[in-house]
Each structure stands twice: as C-alpha cells, then as structure tokens.
Amino acid sequence: MANASGSRMSRQSSVMKRKSFWRLRQQWKLLGLFEIDQEHEFHDLTCMLKAGLKAAVQDAIDNPPLDVLTEADFTAVLKQAHEGFEMRTYAGPAFAFFRRSLGMSEKEYQLSLSSESAYLQFISNSKSKADFFLTNNKGFFLKTQSKREIRFLLTHLPKYFQHLERYPHSLLVKFLGVHSIIIAGRKKKYFIIMQSVFYPDERITERYDIKGCQVSRWTEPVPEGRQVIVVLKDLNFEGKAICLSHQRSWFIRQVKLDTQFLQGLNVLDYSLLVAFQPLHADELSHNFASIITRTAKSVDGRGCHQRAMVPGAISEESAILVSDLLSGASVYHTCEAAVDGKGNLQDVSLRSSPESSPELSRALAQNRRLLPNYKNPLHVIDGPELRYFVGIIDLFTVYSLRKRLEHLWKCIRYRGQTFSTVCPTQYARRLCQWVETHTL
Secondary structure, three states: OHHHHHHHHHHHHHHHHHHHHHHHHHHHHHHHHEEEOOOOOOOOHHHHHEEEEEEHHHHHHOOOOOOOHHHHHOOOOEEEOOOEEEEEEEEEHHHHHHHHHHHOOHHHHHHHHHHHOOOOEEEEOOOOOOEEEEOOOOEEEEEEOOOHHEEEEEEOOOHHHHHHOOOOOOEEEOOOEEEEEEEEOOOEEEEEEOOOHHHHHHHHOEHHHHHHHOOOOOOOOOOOOOOOOOOEEEEHHHOEEEEEEEHHHHHHHHHHHHHHHHOOOOOOEEEEEEEEEEHHHHHHHOOHHHHHHHHHHHHHHHOOOOOOOOOOOOHHHHHHHHHHOOOOOOOOEEEEEEEEOOEEEEEEEEEEOOOHHHHHHHHHHHHHHHOOOOOOOEEEEOOOEEEEEEEEEEOEEOOOOOHHHHHHHHHOOOOOOOOOOOOOHHHHHHHHHHHHHOOO
C-alpha cells in the first residue's frame, strides 16, 4: 500500500510540474524567449550541444588555422564521440579562420557556447519549422537546418567568405559554425551557429523583419506598456524611416552589393532585420571619420584588418563618393588613403582643423567598434539620434522549380499585391527599393 501511495504521489507531482511548466512556457512565449531549464523538453539536447561544442572549439584552439585557407579546410569533417552522442563539425578550420578575421576570441566563443547558464529558446513568428536556441548572453543563435540547406551553405562557403572579406561591413549575417549531432535512437540534427543581429539587445525598442512586400507582412503589435518581444514586419513599418543622415549613401550601396551577391546564388525570401535603440546623450554626434572609412572599405571592398582574398586597388568610385560625403563638412579638409605595394587600401584618415580635434576624439571613442580598423562583428549603425541594428538573414531559399510554381500560383491568388516568392533579380531589386524609400 505504501508503495502504491508513493507511486500515486510521484505521478501527481510529475503532473503538477508539467502543468506548472506549461503555464510558465505560455508566459515566456509572450516574451519570445524562455530559459531551457531541467524540466524543458530540450534540456538534454542543449546539454549535449554544450559539451559537443566545447570540445569542437577546443580542437580549433589546439589546432589553429593557417594564414591561408585551402580546399581541405572547407571539406574537413571533425567527428567527436561523447557519452550518448556524436558531434560533427563541418569546415571547422575555415570557420575558425573566419572567426579570427572578425577579431573573435576562441576562448570567449567557447565560453558563450558552453556556459553553465541555460540556453534560451526563441519562439519565432516565422513560418519556419526550425528550432532556435540562443546562448544565455544572447550573443549567438543556434538554428536547426535541413541537410539540403547545410549542403548549400557549405558549397558556397568560399564565396561567402570572399564577399565578407571584400566588404567587411556587409550586412549578411555572420555564420560562425556548422555542426550536426547524432543521438542514439533519434534523427540526425544539423544546425548552424550565427551571430545575433540584435546584440547587445539592451534598450532595443522596436524590431522588424523586412522583405519588401505586402502579403502576410503584418504582425499584431503588443499593447503599449507590455514588456513583450515581438518582431514586426513590413506593413508595421509604414510611416517610419531609418534616419542615417550622412551614412545613408554607403548603407544603400552596401544593401545593393549584398543583394547582388545573393542574386548570384539564385536565392530569395531573405529578410532585412532592423531594430531601433535610442542613443545616450553622450553618443549623439556626427562621426564623419566613421562615414569615410565605411565608404572606402565597403564600396571598394578592402578590409585592412583581414587577409586579402580578393586583390585590387582603391577605385575612383570611392574617391568620388567620399568627396560627396565630405561636401558640407567644413571642419574636415583632407581625406587620405594609403595604398600598399599590392594596391590594397591600408588606411583612410582625416585631417581636421584644431578646433575640431576634441570632437573628433570623442567621436572616435564613441564609435570605435564601427571603424574598419577595429574589429566590427556587430551589425550596428549609428544615426543622428538612434542606433540601428541591421542584418540580412535566411539565405538558403533557392529559386527552384517548386518556387517557380509557387510564384505562378501566387500571381493568381494575390493579383495586384506584392509577395515574397519572386525571381531573385526582382527580389533583390525590390528590397533595394524598399531601403531607398525608407531611409533618410
């Protein structure tokens, strides 16, 4: 009898825990994030991910990449057996090389991925069936992907790295690793690790997912005063603008460069993420040094802090654009570009009048992470009054036969409306038009 009574109490306790967890989960769903604690369905999985990723990054620390990538670095597969599962790391040396080029510390990266603090689960309002996990410090996303999507990324990884090498202020999301986990009795899971576009997220007031179209591009906003994380969409953005002032030119240019790259990969349905964060009073300044160095590096594609994979010299287009940006900026008199013997841009600097020196020093200090001579893995742009977090995500939808048929069906279903399933050329052009009409 005692055993039966104890068994009933144990079952009741288990039921109560599940009900309690369900209520907690419903509450956290409203916030968009909730902690993966011991009672969470993904707790065991995330514990395995932490252990596997810690060992995978340790291998990169013990065997640092060489100064030049080889074909073998992109095809490498590291298999590591653990108790109850196997972790595989794809193109590990190539990703380690890329992380180093961004100025990331492998030890800090390892600590973020394997911290004792619980991962967070992100509840997305997208149609994707993928699972989203966020490191506890909210710096890195882990997202499950299909085998086809992983194959697509690895196939085009050299081109992706070359693009970010050429344009270090590219808005494309930073992919930092590709892995899979094999657990006995379960289906193999592939996942990618990428930098969170909305990081650090303190004081972010609004978040948007932009595709440049109308159909299914509205999300019900939360009532004012409620601390709820919701990513809004195109139709929610109407009446608003991204105010960049003198930085508008290079931003529009960079969006064009990035969408041209994605067009070349024959992909569509990617999103431009945008978030607003008010600047502190001491951050309100016009930083022309940042504008010029961004222009020279982004337009010309010369990142002096990285090894050059794509050779070339500074172009006339950059000189013209820098000149245009400087018109009206009377305190700055000279723009200098130093080019090394191979034609690679080494530095861009300004000489200012003596009275402007303190202001320039403050601007450099406030925006040091935005300058190309400093590592800039963050997707951050400062406008006159707001700081904007921007990044292009979801890069794996190929314009296949299935998508072409979907396009024909939507042409009939949504006659006179714009929708996301269009050819890559039209998709890129439309997103660029959206950026031009919504930036000041």
